[in-house]
Each structure stands twice: as structure tokens, then as C-alpha cells.
Amino acid sequence: MKFKFAHNNINVLDLNKSIQFYEKALGLTETRRIEPEDGSFIIVYLGDKETSHLLELTWLSDWDHPYDLGDNEFHLAFVTDDYNAAYKKHKEMGCICYENPAMGIYFINDPDGYWLEVIPAK
Incomplete structure (x- = not known):
């Protein structure tokens, strides 16, 4: 029996704002979407055009307040082929929330x- 990653899900408060952020900050684009007739939720899958792994954004129509992220120890990681350009872009966007120069990494935060x-890249 074998398993492989399919997607990670996060719930978002403002779907359009989140889609725009992920496209601008990380180059992710919508690959498909699910919208039931009752309008109770929308699921949008974003891909990187490099791997088969997807990020699933879920918007719930009856959710009207920010999500409780607890201690926010959960995160997704992205490898970039141009770290300096990525850093500059994210600095200009104002979304860098933590830097660890000793490890050569940094974190950005999304609208939620x-x-x-x-x-x-190594």
C-alpha cells in the first residue's frame, strides 16, 4: 500500500483576497473549483505548475470572523529558485512575519x- 500527497487545506475568510495573495506572493494559480448550488461553501485548488501538490482554499458562507490559528505552529513551505528576488518581493508586499538569517529562511503570512x-533551493 502506497500513499502520496494530494493537497493541504486551509480555510479562508475572504476567498478573492486569498487567491490574489497566493498568486502575487507565490505564483500559485487556480486549477479547479467546487461551488455547490446552495452556495454554502467554495473550494478552490491552487497549483504551482511544477508539482502535483495542491493548496485547497475553503471559504464557508456562514463564517464571518477570523479563524483561530492557535499557536500557529502549522505552516507550509515553499522552495524558491531565486531567494533574494523572493525576499525583496515579499518585503515590498509587507508580508514577512519572521526571519531566521542563521538558517537562511524566512516566513510570510497570508491574509488569514x-x-x-x-x-x-539547495
Whole structure:
């Protein structure tokens, strides 16, 4: 029996704002979406055009307040082929929330406060 990653899910408060952030900050684009007739939720899958792994954004129509992220120890990590350009872009966007120069990494946060680690290619 074998398993492989399919996607990670995060719930978002403002779907359009989140889609725009992930496209601008990380180059992710929508690959598909699920919208039931009752309008109770929308699921949007974002991909990087490099791997088969997807980020699933879920918007719930009856959710009207920020999500409780607890201690926010959960994060997704992204490898970049141009760390310096990525850092500059994220600095200009004002979304860098933590830097660890000793490890050569930094984190950005999305509109809902989720942390995303940025790692240079080895």
C-alpha cells in the first residue's frame, strides 16, 4: 500500500483576497473549483505548475470572523529558485512575519495569518 500527497487545506475568510495573495506572493494559480448550488461553501485548488501538490482554499458562507490559528505552529513551505528576488518581493508586499538569517529562511503570512516558509533551493 502506497500513499502520496494530494493537497493541504486551509480555510479562508475572504476567498478573492486569498487567491490574489497566493498568486502575487507565490505564483500559485487556480486549477479547479467546487461551488455547490446552495452556495454554502467554495473550494478552490491552487497549483504551482511544477508539482502535483495542491493548496485547497475553503471559504464557508456562514463564517464571518477570523479563524483561530492557535499557536500557529502549522505552516507550509515553499522552495524558491531565486531567494533574494523572493525576499525583496515579499518585503515590498509587507508580508514577512519572521526571519531566521542563521538558517537562511524566512516566513510570510497570508491574509488569514497562516505562516508560509520560504526556503532557497539547495
